[in-house]
Every structure is written in structure tokens, then in C-alpha cells.
Amino acid sequence: MSVLLSLDQGTTSSRAIVFDRSGSIRGTAQREFTQYYPASGWVEHDPNEIWETQLAVAREAMIHCGVAAADVAAIGIANQRETTVLWDRSTGQPVHPAIVWQDRRTAAHCDALRDAGHTARVQQKTGLLIDSYFCATKLQWLLENVPGVRKRAEHGELAFGTIDSWLFWNLTGGKLHAIDVSNASRTMLMNIESCQWDDELLDLFQIPKPVLPEIFPSSHLYGETDASLLGGSILIGGAAGDQQAALFGQNCTEVGMAKNTYGTGCFMLMNVGERPLHSRCKLLTSVACTTGSERQYALEGSIFIAGAIVQWLRDGLGIIDSSSEIEALASSVADTDGVYLVPALAGLGAPHWDAYARGTIVGLSRGTTRAHIARAALEGIAFQVADVADAMIEDATRPIAQLRVDGGAAANNLLMQFQADILQVPVVRPKIIETTALGAAYLAGLASGFWSDRSELAKVWQTDRVFEPTMSATESQHRRGRWNDALERSRSWEV
Numbered sequence: 108m109s110v111l112l113s114l115d116q117g118t119t120s121s122r123a124i125v126f127d128r129s130g131s132i133r134g135t136a137q138r139e140f141t142q143y144y145p146a147s148g149w150v151e152h153d154p155n156e157i158w159e160t161q162l163a164v165a166r167e168a169m170i171h172c173g174v175a176a177a178d179v180a181a182i183g184i185a186n187q188r189e190t191t192v193l194w195d196r197s198t199g200q201p202v203h204p205a206i207v208w209q210d211r212r213t214a215a216h217c218d219a220l221r222d223a224g225h226t227a228r229v230q231q232k233t234g235l236l237i238d239s240y241f242c243a244t245k246l247q248w249l250l251e252n253v254p255g256v257r258k259r260a261e262h263g264e265l266a267f268g269t270i271d272s273w274l275f276w277n278l279t280g281g282k283l284h285a286i287d288v289s290n291a292s293r294t295m296l297m298n299i300e301s302c303q304w305d306d307e308l309l310d311l312f313q314i315p316k317p318v319l320p321e322i323f324p325s326s327h328l329y330g331e332t333d334a335s336l337l338g339g340s341i342l343i344g345g346a347a348g349d350q351q352a353a354l355f356g357q358n359c360t361e362v363g364m365a366k367n368t369y370g371t372g373c374f375m376l377m378n379v380g381e382r383p384l385h386s387r388c389k390l391l392t393s394v395a396c397t398t399g400s401e402r403q404y405a406l407e408g409s410i411f412i413a414g415a416i417v418q419w420l421r422d423g424l425g426i427i428d429s430s431s432e433i434e435a436l437a438s439s440v441a442d443t444d445g446v447y448l449v450p451a452l453a454g455l456g457a458p459h460w461d462a463y464a465r466g467t468i469v470g471l472s473r474g475t476t477r478a479h480i481a482r483a484a485l486e487g488i489a490f491q492v493a494d495v496a497d498a499m500i501e502d503a504t505r506p507i508a509q510l511r512v513d514g515g516a517a518a519n520n521l522l523m524q525f526q527a528d529i530l531q532v533p534v535v536r537p538k539i540i541e542t543t544a545l546g547a548a549y550l551a552g553l554a555s556g557f558w559s560d561r562s563e564l565a566k567v568w569q570t571d572r573v574f575e576p577t578m579s580a581t582e583s584q585h586r587r588g589r590w591n592d593a594l595e596r597s598r599s600w601e602v
């Protein structure tokens with residue numbers, strides 16, 4: 108049997124999935140790892156724990172389906188993006204915990220950069236809005252706050268990377284310091300036209316060049332794994348940021364095709380073609396997965412809290428015991444009885460970008476039950492996605508014909524139906540909801556010759572269910588008006 112092994116390194120867990128030639132899942136394994144919150148707004152991961160859990164699940168997934176290293180045509184990586192690691196090249200040890208994409212420790216520094224008038228130039232060069240979300244200010248923080256690190260970085264003793272880089276390094280036994288272009292486009296240090304590190308940005312963020320990894324296409328023969336790790340060496344055939352991998356895995360390869368991933372947060376991406384599109388509506392432009400010299404760009408709306416609000420109902424309020432229970436609870440009432448829940452627990456991302464917004468529940472009455480709140484939480488996820496979709500339609504000057512969906516919360520039929528209703532657009536769920544890992548497999552499969560070209564991939568993607576809008580346009584507009592009222596009440600709350 109010949110298979111592909113996908114490593115899906117996410118924010119809360121490391122997953123490994125073995126795919127066969129038909130795109131069917133043969134083996135999986137998953138392990139959660141520790142989240143550290145050392146100060147308010149700070150989020151860290153232990154890079155060694157990320158590597159150990161990722162290696163462990165790769166081994167488990169192979170054992171699960173009885174494949175050996177010789178059966179694996181190639182490995183593909185999809186990873187949580189922007190999370191920043193800096194390590195010692197000689198020992199392979201991180202000099203500090205990884206600073207996670209959600210970490211807001213550099214928010215004030217970003218405010219200062221915006222106040223100093225750098226927004227337009229940075230957006231033009233990187234496609235990104237200045238925000239603590241991206242790597243640049245996280246790496247700058249490490250260089251300024253970890254004793255001795257700046258000098259060592261200047262002398263070439265240290266290596267910076269996103270999680271793909273960290274996995275490449277460890278998978279090859281310290282031989283490869285690389286980054287895929289889709290991940291590099293989220294650092295705020297890469298020029299999205301040339302796809303090279305940009306000297307002006309390196310100056311602005313005071314980043315010494317010797318720390319930077321080499322940029323490669325997403326689908327590319329990166330090297331081979333150290334033979335001692337997985338029972339023999341295996342080709343590494345690709346890597347991409349998880350959201351770009353999902354766009355690829357959903358086969359959104361034509362201009363205007365869009366997907367939304369419902370995980371911890373929501374990430375909606377639209378393929379905008381071979382040229383970057385600079386957003387006027389506060390969306391981001393990134394490099395989509397690249398195969399060889401072919402380049403495509405994506406417009407993105409990043410929502411920080413989506414499935415995480417369901418976790419909060421479970422862990423914070425205790426009104427459900429597991430995430431999947433929310434569907435039955437929310438379905439036990441016909442509507443929210445006027446309750447709106449804005450899931451701004453970590454501020455608002457695209458298109459509102461209000462770091463000071465906070466979670467808000469409005470419209471409570473004596474008749475409100477936990478079922479109404481559960482339903483309002485699901486609707487709050489869908490309303491946020493609709494706000495991003497509006498911005499995307501305006502930026503791209505084209506309608507969205509259908510929205511392809513994936514991620515853990517896409518399993519929720521009530522949420523998917525409400526999403527179609529509120530967007531007034533069909534929502535299409537594929538059979539394989541693990542689209543991120545499938546996208547990474549596609550990349551590795553193309554580079555290694557496992558699949559000959561993209562037409563073969565089109566056969567792999569299959570529809571599970573289409574949710575057609577059933578709500579009237581008038582009703583949808585009315586509810587979105589009320590949502591906007593609730594959103595206003597959540598804004599600028601934290602002082």
C-alpha cells in the first residue's frame with residue numbers, strides 16, 4: 108500500500124492522518140498539548156511539546172493503519188500559522204516558549220507603529236494590517252526581551268521559524284532551516300509581490316537577516332526525515348499554513364471560490380487569482396498554496412473566537428458537557444427569543460479589528476433559558492462569518508456562489524443551516540471534513556508524484572451535504588440589523 112502522511116499541527120492539538128490514493132482516511136491519531144497563559148493576553152506553547160506530540164501521533168497513525176516508512180510516499184505539513192519560535196542552531200533548543208498567534212503582548216507596540224503612520228506601507232508590502240497577530244513584532248519582542256538573544260541572532264547562532272520551520276528542523280535532525288511561502292506571507296516580513304524577505308520591513312522590525320529561514324513553494328521536495336524517527340526516512344513533500352492548506356484541500360483553485368473553516372476561530376479565505384488584492388475592507392491578503400512556479404493569492408477574514416465560544420459554554424458556564432451537545436440543546440428552542448451573543452472574548456478580528464471589544468449577551472428576559480443562549484452562541488458564529496463575507500464580496504467585487512465549509516464545528520447541522528440562511532448562499536460540506544490535512548496531503552502528493560496533477564485531486568473531493576438558504580432575504584436582513592446593534596454594544600468595552 109502506498110499512502111501519504113499529513114501532519115496537522117493545530118493550536119490546541121497535534122494530529123496525523125494517513126490518506127490513501129482515493130483520498131480516504133486510513134489512520135489517524137491526535138494529542139492535545141498544554142496551553143500556557145503567563146500573563147493577561149499572553150499565550151505560549153512549549154515547542155518541544157509540539158514536536159513530541161507531533162512525532163508521537165505520526166507514529167500512532169502509521170501503526171493504526173499498519174503502514175511502514177517504506178509505504179509512505181511523502182509527508183505533508185499543515186500548521187497553526189504566525190506562532191513564532193526562536194531556537195539555538197547548535198543545540199536545537201528554543202530560547203523561549205513559542206509566542207502563539209493569539210498572544211497580544213505586542214498590541215501596544217503595534218498601536219505605536221500604526222500611530223507613526225506605517226499602516227499603508229506595511230499593507231502594500233505584505234497584504235497584512237499591523238497587528239500583534241503576526242510574527243514580526245513577536246520576533247522583535249523575543250530579540251529585545253530574552254537576555255543575550257539579539258547579539259546571538261546577529262551572529263547567526265539562532266534560527267527563527269513558524270511551526271512548519273520547527274517541524275522541518277526536527278524532522279530532518281537539524282539539517283533544514285526552511286519556511287513555506289504561505290507561512291512566510293503571515294510573518295509581516297515577506298514582500299508578497301517578490302515572495303522574498305523585505306529589507307525595509309526587516310529594518311522597521313529590527314530583525315537581523317541571519318535568523319531567517321529560506322522560503323520555498325508549498326508543494327516542494329523539502330528533504331527527507333531522519334531515518335531514526337519513523338522507522339526509515341520519508342520524503343517531505345510540502346507544507347502550508349493550515350488555512351491555506353484548507354483552501355487547497357477544498358479544491359478552491361478557481362478565482363472567487365471560498366471556504367470557511369470553523370475551528371477554535373473561523374478563517375474564511377477566497378481565491379483571488381495570480382495577483383494580490385489589497386483590501387479596502389480590512390481583510391488580509393496572503394499567498395495561497397503554491398505548486399512550483401504557479402502562484403495564487405487569497406483574501407482572508409480571520410475571526411478569533413468561533414468554536415471556542417462553544418468550549419466556553421462547556422468549560423466556563425457548564426451548560427453543556429461536550430461541544431457536540433450544543434446542537435441538540437440549541438435545537439430544543441425554535442429561536443433565541445431575541446437573545447444575541449457576540450463572541451468577542453478575545454476582541455474582534457476581521458473586519459472590525461477591535462482589540463478592546465468583549466463578549467456580550469443582550470436581550471435577556473425572565474424567559475431566557477440555557478437553550479436560547481446556546482442557540483445565540485451558534486448564531487453569533489454565523490453572523491461574524493457573514494460580516495467577513497460582506498467585506499470579501501465588496502473587496503473582490505464579485506458574489507460568493509457557494510461557501511465550502513470544514514473544521515470541527517462544521518459538523519453542526521443547525522449552525523450550517525443558519526449560516527446558509529443568514530448569508531443567503533448555499534453552504535457545501537465535503538465528505539472529508541479534515542480538509543486541512545487533506546490539503547497538506549495534496550501538496551505532498553503532487554510534489555512526490557503520488558498524484559500526477561490537480562485533475563486527479565478534483566476526484567478526491569466529494570460533497571457530503573448542501574445547505575440551501577430557507578430564510579427569506581427580508582428576515583435575514585432584519586436579524587443582521589439586530590446583530591449589528593448587539594455588536595455595537597460589545598465594542599470598545601475594555602479600557
Ligand SMILES: Nc1ncnc2c1ncn2[C@@H]1O[C@H](COP(=O)(O)OP(=O)(O)O)[C@@H](O)[C@H]1O
Pocket residue numbers: 117118119120369370371372413414415416417418430431432433434514515516517518519
Ligand atoms: N458539534 C459541534 N458544534 C459546535 N462546535 C463544535 C462541535 N464540535 C466541535 N466544535 C468546536 O470546534 C472546535 C474544534 O474544531 P477543530 O477543527 O478541531 O479546531 P482547531 O483546529 O482550531 O483546534 C472546538 O472549538 C469545538 O468547541
Ligand SMILES: O=P(O)(O)OC[C@H](O)CO
Pocket residue numbers: 116117118119186187188189208348349350370371372
Ligand atoms: O490551529 P487552528 O486551526 O486554530 O488555526 C490557527 C490559524 O492558523 C491562525 O492564523
